[in-house]
Structure formats: structure tokens, C-alpha cells
Amino acid sequence: MSTIEAKLEELGLTLPEVATPAGAYIPAIRSGDHVYTSGQLPLVEGKLSATGKLGGELSVEDGYAAARTAALNCLAAIKSVIGDLDRIEQVVKVTGFVASTPDFTGQPKVINGASELLGEVFGDKGVHARSAVGMAALPLDTPVEVEMIVRVAGDAA
Template sequence: MSSQIESRLEALGIVLPAAVAPAANYVPAVESRGYLYISGQIPMGPNGIEYVGKLGRELGLEEGRAAARLCAINILAQAKAALGDLERIGRVVKLVGFVNSDPEFGDQPKVVNGASDLMVEVLGDKGRHARSAVGVAALPFGVGVEVEAILEIA
């Protein structure tokens, strides 16, 4: 029998990818004192890195939202790899979204909504969270968005 979270993912047409290995000297997730801290996830899709460019220049708002959504999918993949079962997620405590932004771009919160909306779609009320949406000058591999998470473990 599949879990409620897996059923929601299936209904949304989302297949979680294998958790991506870190690109440098860090671990993808750390469990400590009842929380799971997930390192920043980039928009890595089935064909590699997606959504490269700056928001407000090479990427538009909808592409940014899609990139943030893909980051959130990768957060869930890391959570499943670390916890073994997504039902162990007690709630999403906080998301931090970094948006590779042209200096004139000011819609970082709308971009990061792509990740926030997915968490609520998949986890329901457990997906509601505190959040920061930060514009930055550059991100690894030139991606448009990176998102990290703090999850409470049930």
C-alpha cells in the first residue's frame, strides 16, 4: 500500500528522482535533534541541470517558478533517501530560496512560490512553512534557483 504522500505525488504526475550526490565537500542531508536539514538543491532534472540563467534576463517568472518546483522535488528525493519514508516528515519548518537575479528583478518571492506551492500540494498542512526568498548575483552552475529546507521529523 502506498503512503498518502506517495499517492499525492502520483496524482500530480511526479516521480521522485534518485537523490543527487553532492557536488562538493558536504552531505546532502543531516539529521539532528528531530530535524532534517537538506542542503541546497538545484533544478536537476532527468536530463541534467535545467533552468540556467538569471531571472529577469534569460529566465522569466514562470521558468523561475518551474525551477523552484524542481528544486522542491529534489528536496523530497533527498528526504526520502535520508528518512526512508516520506511519511516521517512531520512538517516543513522552513525553506530558503536563492534566486539568481538580474539587478532589476524583484519577484524573488513569486519565484520561490514554485517550491512552497509544491510542498503544500504534496504534504498538505504539513507543507506550510516559514520562508526566505533571496536574490543573489550568482548560483552554482549558473542555475536560476536553489532551495534548501529544514524538515521536522515525525
Template structure:
């Protein structure tokens, strides 16, 4: 039987991907006690970055928003890789979103809303979380967005 969060993902017309293989020396997620910490997740879909470049230059706000949603899906795949099922998540605690930004781009929170809103759609109230949305000069592979999560599990 599919868990409630995974059913919601399907109802949204999305697919929880396989966990994205690390691009360096780390693991996608680590569980310690009742928390799972994910590594930063890029907007990889079917093994390819959805977009490359800086938001506000080569990448539009709308494209970056969609990238953030994909980053959140990839982070949930990393969570599932250590919990076995997303129904184990009792709370999304914290998200950090990094946005590779053109020098005059200041809408990082709007970009990261793509990930935050998706977590709310999937987990309802338990998806509400603390968050940072940070503008950075460059991200790995020239990705426009990177997201990491901390979730509590039961």
C-alpha cells in the first residue's frame, strides 16, 4: 500500500524519483535519532539539470520556482532512502534553499517557495517548516537552486 504522502505526490501528478546519486563524497541523507538530514539536492530530473545558470539572468523566476519543487522531490527521495516510507515523516522541521543569483536578483524567497509550497501540499500542517532562502554566487554543476531538508521521523 502506498503511504499517504506518496499518494499525495501521485495526486499532484508528480512522481517521487529514485534517490539522486551523489556528485561528490557524501551520502544523500543521514538519520540520527529521530531526525533525517538530507544533503543539498539539485534540480535533477531524469539525470539532467532542469536548467543551468543564475536566476535573474539565464534562468527566470518561474523556471527557478519549478527547479525548487524538483529539489524538494529529490530531497524527499533521499529521506525515503533511509526511512523506507515517507509516512515515517512526522514533521518537516527546516529547509535551506540556495539560489544562484544574478547580482541584482533579490527574490530568493519566491524561488524557494516552490519547495515550501510543495511540502505543504504533500504533508499539510506537518509540512510547515522553518526556512532560509539564501542567494549565492554559484552552485555545483551551475545549478540555479539547491535545497536541503531536516525532517523528524517517528
């Protein structure tokens, strides 16, 4: 077991299976020393952990938890490309999309769920640039979608 996966286990988390794409794309792709994920939803065993909009039927806490789950799914997609999460040298960028009502302005607090998970797991290597964007709607009525770019060491797996 990798050091990163041991850290996830210590946090009470399990790396999920890579989510099956809902369209004509792949979950992640490597280009040089970077891996780019497609947008990942907060899927748990193939089902959304929450649906709806922030500022409507969902609280910031609900969105935070969903963003955390989506980030975990990003890590699963990255592992499918590089084989071992210990090869991540730096989380470079996180983009979080938040389905929210027009008056909701807490998107950064929601996407902190993803960012703080990465900090807990990777320490300084988890510090990243980020965007948190409000959206009128997201696929399948998911409250959040997270995508990630990481820099990795070594040759392609």
C-alpha cells in the first residue's frame, strides 16, 4: 500500500473504483509530467452522495462533504493513469463547480472540502491554485464537480 493510500486509510477513507464516464471522455489523461482529470462527481458506489443546489435544499456542509468525495474520485482517476499516488509531486490546480441558487455566494467554502482533503493527505504537496465557480446546474443534478491537475514523477505507468 502506498504512503498516500495509508494516509487516506488513517483518515477513514478508501480510494474508490474509478467512476465510469457518463459521456465520450476518459477520467484522466497524462501529458508530460502532468495528469489532468475530467470533472469528477461525488459518486459513492456509482450513486451521487447528494443532489440539488447549494443555497437551496443543500447546506454548505452538504456541499463541502460532496466536494471532498469528488476530490477522492479525482485521486482514483489519477491513480488509474500513474499506478501509485506516491508519484504525485504537487497538486497544481483544482477547479470546483458548484450548482447553486443565484444568491448563493459560498462556493469557496464548498470547494474547501476538496482543498482541505488534499492538504490533509499530501501536506505541502497538496497546496494548489484553485477556482470555485457557481453554476446554474450540473450533470445529474449533482451539487459539485471537481477537476484536478497534478504534477507527477517518473515515466508513464
